[in-house]
Amino acid sequence: MTLLRVENLAIDVARDGGSCRLVHDAHFTVDRGETVAIVGESGSGKSLTALAVMGLLGEGLSVSGGHILFEGEDLTRISPRAHNDLRGNGIAMIFQEPMTSLNPVRSIEHQLTEGMRLKMGLNRKAARARALDLLNEVGISDPERRLKQYPHQLSGGMRQRVMIAIALSCEPRLILADEPTTALDVTIQAQILALTSRLCRDHGVGLVLITHNLGIVARHAQNVAVMYGGRVVERATARQLYREPRHPYTQGLLASVPRLDLPRDTPLQPVPGAPPDPTVALPGCRFHPRCPKATDVCSERVPEFTISEGHEVACWNAGETVPTKKGAAA
Amino acid sequence: MSDARPLLEVENLHVDFPIRRGLLQRTVGVVRAVGGVSFSIPRGTSFGLVGESGCGKTTVARAVLQLVEASAGSIRFDGEDIARMDAPALQRFRGRVQAVFQDPFSSLNPRMSTGRIISEPLRVHRLRPESEIKAEVARLLDICGLPSRFADLYPHEMSGGQRQRVGIARALAMSPELIVCDEAVSALDVSIQAQIINLLEDLQKELGLTYLFIGHDLSVVRHICDQVGVMYLGRMVENAASDPLFADPRHPYTRALIDAVPNPDPDYESGREIVPLEGEVPSPADPPSGCFFHPRCPLATNQCKNEVPRLDPVEPGHFAACWETGAPVPAT
Numbered sequence: 194m195t196l197l198r199v200e201n202l203a204i205d206v207a208r209d210g211g212s213c214r215l216v217h218d219a220h221f222t223v224d225r226g227e228t229v230a231i232v233g234e235s236g237s238g239k240s241l242t243a244l245a246v247m248g249l250l251g252e253g254l255s256v257s258g259g260h261i262l263f264e265g266e267d268l269t270r271i272s273p274r275a276h277n278d279l280r281g282n283g284i285a286m287i288f289q290e291p292m293t294s295l296n297p298v299r300s301i302e303h304q305l306t307e308g309m310r311l312k313m314g315l316n317r318k319a320a321r322a323r324a325l326d327l328l329n330e331v332g333i334s335d336p337e338r339r340l341k342q343y344p345h346q347l348s349g350g351m352r353q354r355v356m357i358a359i360a361l362s363c364e365p366r367l368i369l370a371d372e373p374t375t376a377l378d379v380t381i382q383a384q385i386l387a388l389t390s391r392l393c394r395d396h397g398v399g400l401v402l403i404t405h406n407l408g409i410v411a412r413h414a415q416n417v418a419v420m421y422g423g424r425v426v427e428r429a430t431a432r433q434l435y436r437e438p439r440h441p442y443t444q445g446l447l448a449s450v451p452r453l454d455l456p457r458d459t460p461l462q463p464v465p466g467a468p469p470d471p472t473v474a475l476p477g478c479r480f481h482p483r484c485p486k487a488t489d490v491c492s493e494r495v496p497e498f499t500i501s502e503g504h505e506v507a508c509w510n511a512g513e514t515v516p517t518k519k520g521a522a523a
Numbered sequence: 524m525s526d527a528r529p530l531l532e533v534e535n536l537h538v539d540f541p542i543r544r545g546l547l548q549r550t551v552g553v554v555r556a557v558g559g560v561s562f563s564i565p566r567g568t569s570f571g572l573v574g575e576s577g578c579g580k581t582t583v584a585r586a587v588l589q590l591v592e593a594s595a596g597s598i599r600f601d602g603e604d605i606a607r608m609d610a611p612a613l614q615r616f617r618g619r620v621q622a623v624f625q626d627p628f629s630s631l632n633p634r635m636s637t638g639r640i641i642s643e644p645l646r647v648h649r650l651r652p653e654s655e656i657k658a659e660v661a662r663l664l665d666i667c668g669l670p671s672r673f674a675d676l677y678p679h680e681m682s683g684g685q686r687q688r689v690g691i692a693r694a695l696a697m698s699p700e701l702i703v704c705d706e707a708v709s710a711l712d713v714s715i716q717a718q719i720i721n722l723l724e725d726l727q728k729e730l731g732l733t734y735l736f737i738g739h740d741l742s743v744v745r746h747i748c749d750q751v752g753v754m755y756l757g758r759m760v761e762n763a764a765s766d767p768l769f770a771d772p773r774h775p776y777t778r779a780l781i782d783a784v785p786n787p788d789p790d791y792e793s794g795r796e797i798v799p800l801e802g803e804v805p806s807p808a809d810p811p812s813g814c815f816f817h818p819r820c821p822l823a824t825n826q827c828k829n830e831v832p833r834l835d836p837v838e839p840g841h842f843a844a845c846w847e848t849g850a851p852v853p854a855t
Contacts (some may be wrong), residue, residue, distance in 0.1 A: 234712035235683075348803050349576075378575035379739065383783035383799040405713055408785030412792040431789040447787060449717035451746035454786050457765055461746070463717030467682040 196264060196399040197223040197246065197367055203258035204241050204250065204423075208472070214257070215471050216241050217479075220425055221418040223367065223399040228390060230402045230414035230431070232446075236468050238423040239403045243369045245269075246401075247286050248276035263367070281308045282363035287389070289372040291352035295344040302340040305359055312363045327358040331388060350381035357389055367399045374409070386413055407450055411435060419443050422469045422479030428505040439506040441484045478509070486510040528602055529563035530733045531570075531587065531701055535596035536560045538582050542808065554808045556582040558757040559596070561834075564750070566700070569727065569734040571748030571765075573741060573780070575804055579757040580737045584703050587735060588622055589613075600701070618648055621694035625706035627686030631678040637664070637689050638674030644696045663692040666729075668722060684715035691722065695730075705737045720747060741784050745769050753777045756807055756815040759834055763841035773843035776800075776816050814846065822847040 204216035216238035223229045233239045244250050246261055248268065261268040263284065268276060288294040296304055305327065306320035315323065321340070328336035331354040344352055353373065360368050370389060374382035390413050393400040402414055410417055410431060417434045419427040419442065427440040438444045445464035452459075466483040469475050478484070481491040488510060496507045538557040541550040557579040564570040572580040585591045587598055589605065598605050600616060608616055624630040631640055641663055642656045651659055661671035667688040678686055687707065694702055704723070708716045720743065726732055738744040744751060745765050752762040753774065761774040772778045779800040785792060802819045805811055811818050817827040826846050834844040 234714060350803050378804075379741070379783040380575065380779055380800040381803065383785075383797065384801075387797075387799055406785070407713070407787035408792075411787045411789045412785035435787060435789050446713055449714050450787060451717075451720070451742040452786055452788075453742050453745060453769060453781065453784055454788065454791060457745055457769075461717040461721055463721060464714035465718075467684055467715065468712070 194225060195222050195262075196225050196227075197401070198262040199242065199246065199259070200262070201259035202242060202245060202256065202261060204238070204245055205255055205257040207253040207255075212257070213472050215254075215423055216245075217423040218425060219259075219418075219420065219423075221416075221428060223401055225366065225399055226394055226397045227416065228393065228400040228402055228414045230404060230410040230417045231420060232404060232407065232410055232417060233420035234405055234468055236422075236471060237420040239420050240371050242420075243286065243371050243401065243403055246369060247280060247284060248273065249286075281365065282312045283365055284367045284369065285360040285363065285365040287353075287356050287360050287368060287370040287373045290376055291349065291356050292344065292376075294356065295352060297344055299343070300340065301342055301344070301347075301355055305340070305355065305362060308359065308363045323362070324358075327362055328355075330361075330392070331355070331358045332384075333358075349377055350385065353377060353381075353385050354388070357385070357392070361392060361396070361398075364396070365398060367401070368393060369401045369403070371403045372405070373402075375404075375406075382409075407446065408452075419446075422475070423471060424479055424507065426480065426507050429503065433502070433504045437504070439504065439511040440480075440508050441486050441510075442480045445483075445485075478507070530566040530601060531735065532563040532599040533583070533587070533596070534561050534599070536583065536586060536593055536598065537595040538579070538586055538591055539594040552808070555757055555810070556807060557586070560752075560754070560757075560759045561596075562750075562752050562759065562762060564701075564733055564735060566733055567727070567731050568750065569736055569748040571736045571738060571744040571751040572754060573738060573744050573751060574754035575739065575780075577756070577804055577807055578754040579807075580754050581705055582757075583754075584622075584705050584735060584737050587701075588620060588703055589617070614648075618644075618650075618697040619699055620701045620703065621697055621699040622703045622705065623687075623690050623694050623707040626710050627683055627690050628678070628710075630690055631686060631693075633678050635677070636674065637676050637678075637681075640678075640689060641674070641693050641696055644693065648697065650697070659696075660692075663695055664689075666695070666726070667692040668718075682715075683711055684718060687711060687715075687719050688722065691719075691726070695726070698730075699732070701733045701735065703735045703737070706739070707736070708743060709738065709740065716743070723747065741769075741780060753780065756804065756810055758815060758844065759842075760816065760845070761841075761843045762834065763838075763843075767838065767841050771841075773837050773841065773848050774816075774845045775820050775822055775848065777843075814844070 200220050202219040205212040205214050219242040221229055231239045245256050256269050305324045309315045309320040309323060325336045333339050333354055374385050414431050417431050418425045421442045427443050438447055448462040464483055469479055477492040477494055478496050481487040490509050496509045498505050498507050536557055539553040539555050542552045544551045560583055574580050586593050638660050641660050645651045645656055660674050664671055664673055669688050708719050736748055748765055751765050751768050752759050755776050761777045772781055782797045800819055813829045814827045814832050817823040832844040832846045834842045837843050
C-alpha cells in the first residue's frame with residue numbers, strides 16, 4: 194500500500210509583496226518498509242519538500258499547489274492541529290545537524306520521552322523504560338547514564354543515534370531523514386545509515402532519504418527521485434537510474450563524482466555552470482542553460498514526463514540514452 | 524617532473540596543545556594533536572592527508588603554514604628548516620606557500636570586492652606596481668575560469684563554486700610553489716566540486732604546483748593525490764602511493780575507511796556486506812595505550828595494547844604501522 198504520495202507539489206515564498214516559486218513540481222511515492230532517496234544539490238528544493246510533508250514550512254513559505262497524500266489523507270488540506278497530531282507518531286523527521294536540532298538545555302531523557310508522553314500517553318515510568326529500550330536499539334551503550342546527560346556530553350555520532358531514537362519513539366509509519374550523515378565522519382556515517390535502514394525495514398517504516406551523495410543512494414535506496422531547480426526531473430528504481438540515467442542532469446551528476454571502483458585517472462566530467470537562482474524566472478526546462486543536449490524547445494516549454502518500464506524522465510531530448518561507463522564496460 | 528630534493532619534508536612533527544585549568548590557567552596537561560608525523564612531497568606532485576575529525580590532519584596543515592608552532596620535529600621547505608628561517612626568509616616562504624580553505628563563505632572578507640581580495644597579497648608584498656594590478660587580477664581570474672568583470676563583485680554576489688575560484692585566484696596571486704588545500708572542495712555541490720577538482724589539476728599541470736591536500740572524502744583524495752597518508756589520532760598509520768594504498772590497504776583502519784565509502788553502483792553495493800567499524804574515535808586528550816586503534820581493531824592482540832607499532836615499509840614505498848598486517852609476509 195502506498196504510504197505517502199506527493200503529487201505536483203509547489204511551494205512559494207512571499208517576497209517583496211509578491212511571491213516566488215521555490216518548488217515547482219515535486220512528486221514521488223513511498224511504500225511501507227521502502228527507502229526512497231531524493232537526490233539533488235543545494236537549492237533543488239529537496240529539504241523544502243520534506244518540510245512541507247512535515248507541515249514545518251517556515252514563515253513566508255506556503256504550499257501553493259499539489260497534494261501530499263499520507264495514508265490517503267491530503268496533508269495540504271488538514272488543519273495545523275491535525276498536522277501536529279501526525280508529527281511524531283505518523284511521520285517523524287531526522288535532521289542534518291544533531292547539535293542544533295537537539296535542545297542543549299534539556300536532558301536526553303526529557304527530549305526522548307517528551308514525544309512518547311504527549312503522543313502515546315505514556316506515564317513517566319513507562320516512557321523511561323521505552324527510552325532505555327530505544328537507546329539500546331540504536332546501539333548506545335550504558336543507556337542509564339546517557340539518559341541523564343545533555344547533548345554536549347555526547348559525540349556527533351551518538352547525538353545522531355539519539356535523533357534516530359527520538360524519531361522512532363512514537364512508532365511512526367514514515368521517517369524523513371534530511372542529510373542525516375552529512376556532518377559525520379565516514380565510518381560513523383556507515384554505522385548510522387546501516388542502523389537507520391535496518392530499523393526502518395524491521396519496523397516496516399517508510400524512509401525518505403534526502404541526500405546529495407550518490408554512493409549512499411546506491412547503497413540504501415530502492416527508488417530514487419532526482420530533483421533539479423525545484424522540480425523532480427527523473428524517477429526510477431536505483432538500479433535503472435545508475436545503469437541507464439536518462440536525464441542529462443543525472444548523467445552529469447554521475448559523471449562528475451570520482452569513484453573508488455574506477456581507475457584513478459578516469460577524468461571527471463563536471464556539469465558546466467551553476468544551479469539556477471530560484472528568484473529569477475526561467476522558462477522551459479530549468480536545466481537548459483547547463484545542458485549539453487539543449488535545443489530550442491528546451492528554453493520554451495517545460496518538458497513533459499515520459500515513462501517507460503516505470504522509469505520517468507522530464508526531458509525533451511531523452512530519447513537516446515547514453516550508457517554509463519560502467520555499463521559500457523560490462 | 525620531480526627534482527631529487529622534495530619540496531616539503533616533514534619529519535617527526537609533534538604539535539601539543541596545552542590544557543589549561545583554573546583561575547591561573549595553569550597547564551595541567553597536553554593534548555597531543557600530532558604525535559610524530561613524517562612525510563615528504565616531491566615538487567609538482569600532490570600529497571593527500573586523510574582521516575576522521577580530530578586525527579590531526581588540519582593541525583599538520585596549519586603547522587606547515589606556520590599558523591601553529593611545532594612542539595618537536597622539523598618542517599623543511601626546499602631544503603630549509605622553516606623554524607630556523609630569519610625574518611626575510613620567512614617573508615619569502617609565506618609567499619611561496621599559500622592556502623585554499625574549505626568554506627569559501629567565511630574565508631573571503633565580505634566587505635572586500637573580489638579585485639581587492641585577489642590584489643591584497645600583491646600590494647602587501649609589493650609584487651606589482653599599482654598600474655599593473657588591474658591587469659594582473661584579470662589574468663588571475665581568467666586562469667581560474669572567471670570573467671574579469673568579477674573583480675567588481677562582492678562575495679555574497681557569487682555562488683559557492685565561484686567563491687572557491689576566487690579563493691584559488693587569491694592563492695595564485697603570490698605565484699606559490701606549494702598550495703595547502705584544507706578541505707578545499709568539501710563544501711561544494713557535487714557538480715561544482717568536479718569543476719574545482721579539474722581546475723586544481725589543470726593549474727598543477729600548467730604551473731607545476733605542489734599540493735598538500737587535506738580531505739575526508741576518500742574518492743576525491745584518491746583522484747587528486749599521487750601519494751596518500753592516513754592519520755588516526757595524531758599518528759600516521761599508513762603512507763603509500765594512491766594506487767597501492769587503495770588497492771591493497773595494509774592497516775585495518777585504512778581498510779575500514781575505504782570499506783565505509785559507498786560506491787555509486789547499486790549492483791556492486793547490494794552484493795557487498797560491510798561490517799561498519801565499531802565505536803568512535805577516542806579523545807586525543809586521553810588516547811589508548813599501544814596502538815591507538817586497538818580498541819576498535821578487529822585484529823587487535825595483546826601486543827597491540829601495549830606496544831606502539833612503528834611505521835615500517837611493507838613493500839617498497841608502502842608504509843604501515845600495524846603489528847598484525849604491517850610486516851612483510853615472509854615467504855613460506
